[in-house]
Amino acid sequence: MEQNQNLNSSNPSVALIVGVTGMAGFSLAQALNSHHSHTWKIHGVARRPLPTWFPPSLLHNFINFDALNSTDTLAKLSPISHEVTHVFWLAFQLYDTEELNVAKNSAMLRNVLDVLTKASPSHLRHVTLQTGTKHYMGPIFDPSLAGKLVHHKPPFVEDSSRLPYPNFYYALEDLVASYSPALTFSVHRSSIIVGASSRSVYNALLSLAVYAAICKHQKLPFHYPGNEMAHFT
Ligand SMILES: *[C@@H]1O[C@H](CO)[C@@H](O)[C@H](O)[C@H]1NC(C)=O
Numbered sequence: 583m584e585q586n587q588n589l590n591s592s593n594p595s596v597a598l599i600v601g602v603t604g605m606a607g608f609s610l611a612q613a614l615n616s617h618h619s620h621t622w623k624i625h626g627v628a629r630r631p632l633p634t635w636f637p638p639s640l641l642h643n644f645i646n647f648d649a650l651n652s653t654d655t656l657a658k659l660s661p662i663s664h665e666v667t668h669v670f671w672l673a674f675q676l677y678d679t680e681e682l683n684v685a686k687n688s689a690m691l692r693n694v695l696d697v698l699t700k701a702s703p704s705h706l707r708h709v710t711l712q713t714g715t716k717h718y719m720g721p722i723f724d725p726s727l728a729g730k731l732v733h734h735k736p737p738f739v740e741d742s743s744r745l746p747y748p749n750f751y752y753a754l755e756d757l758v759a760s761y762s763p764a765l766t767f768s769v770h771r772s773s774i775i776v777g778a779s780s781r782s783v784y785n786a787l788l789s790l791a792v793y794a795a796i797c798k799h800q801k802l803p804f805h806y807p808g809n810e811m812a813h814f815t
Pocket residue numbers: 651652653654657
């Protein structure tokens with residue numbers, strides 16, 4: 583889902599990658615660094631300190647704060663809030679119910695966007711959200727909805743109607759849309775992705791790859807652990 587990406591080469595692009603130590607954030611920092619036709623200045627944010635495996639050279643600046651705390655968010659982002667042009671939202675905090683995921687993750691994104699849009703001057707132009715296929719499947723990890731979800735059948739299409747359940751992906755989309763037209767936004771609903779980070783909450787494909795490597799090493803047959811409902815679209 584895309585609204586005019588607005589990459590203007592005459593102005594420097596300054597990225598704020600929120601959730602930079604997750605597998606998508608780490609890969610994005612690498613990708614923006616190797617973007618030869620366009621130079622990015624990259625600020626990376628995470629709730630915890632930079633892990634030892636993360637090359638600090640990928641970032642102009644690493645900023646460490648909990649976006650749930652609006653005071654901390656304001657204090658840590660203020661020094662760079664005037665220069666950020668693009669936010670890449672790859673962060674999430676996971677709670678037991680989807681209602682809590684909605685409340686907490688919306689608060690985090692709102693705290694960050696409020697600081698950047700209220701900077702004077704503000705150069706923020708575009709927000710990129712990474713969500714995923716739970717957009718089409720509903721909050722499959724919420725125990726209160728176990729066995730009750732009725733969802734879209736794959737293949738999933740971008741303009742499928744929303745499902746009648748709370749979903750923090752919907753809440754984040756609505757939140758970024760509320761800043762339109764001052765900001766453009768894009769939403770990336772990736773399916774299962776592969777990458778490597780010790781800070782990722784879920785990493786099904788890497789787990790599967792490790793299992794396959796163990797099977798090979800022990801000369802045991804590899805049995806795919808999913809069923810016919812597992813779709814790697
Ligand atoms: C929020 O951040 C401020 C500033 O860093 C800190 O003083 C305060 O203790 C934090 N609040 C919570 C609830 O962690």
